[in-house]
Amino acid sequence: MNGIIIAIDGPAASGKSTTARRVADRLGYSHLNSGLLYRTIAWLGLRDGWIEDSDRFSVELAAISIAMERHPSGFVIRANGEIPGETLTAAQTAIRASLVAARLDVRERVLEVLRSAGMEGGVACDGRDIGTVVFPSAALKVFLVASVEERARRRASEHGIEPDRQRLELEVSRLRERDARDSARDHAPLVRAPDAIEIDTTRLTPDEVVDLIVGLAVERGARTVDDICDFV
Helix, strand or coil: CCCCEEEEECCCCCCHHHHHHHHHHHHCCEEEEHHHHHHHHHHHHHHHCCCCCHHHHHHHHHHCCEEEEEECCEEEEEECCECCHHHHHCHHHHHHHHHHCCCHHHHHHHHHHHHHHHCCCCEEEEECCHHHHHCCCCCEEEEEECCHHHHHHHHHHHCCCCCCHHHHHHHHHHHHHHHHHHHHCCCCCCCCCCCCEEEECCCCCHHHHHHHHHHHHHHCCCCCHHHHHHHC
16 A cells, blocks of 8 residues: 555544545545544443453453454454454443543554554544554644534534524533543643644534645645546
């Protein structure tokens, strides 16, 4: 696989995963979603009953066989021989994933898997420490931001909910708590890399955000799928 590494970071509900996936499609790259790894660990811990057992957690974590298999359409996670699939989207899994991500042993394990998966290049990877910790030498680093109110609206829309004022206020509160937790954690806190390009998506459409990032990637040597097809 030829291509650069694109690191896309930002707070919760800033559009990282959707943007990274669409950028990868435009460039013929693979989308590398770091959040799914944290969700996988949380899912296993919840299912097997050790997520709240501090003594057992480290032992079980060390025993997990976890890898990201690269396919033309992207990466597939396999944990202990299983493909978690849609179980990773459960609300309880997402909540627990945010908590386990604060653990140093979890972050070290995820770091190892991500670097192994992306070492050949040609990936668009999203998370909260991709440009600062996982791929500090990435050719392109982007930090997506948006107002907390807009992020709350997007989060509600993701779940197919027509947000009223009360629901939005609740989601705003949740996101602010999440931002504070992610920014204050001891290990790999949420912070923009010094050389990352910040893009405020509050008033941009998803297409406009993708166009901006693809343009930046092309400036750094990436080629779009259309360019490759024309060359061939």
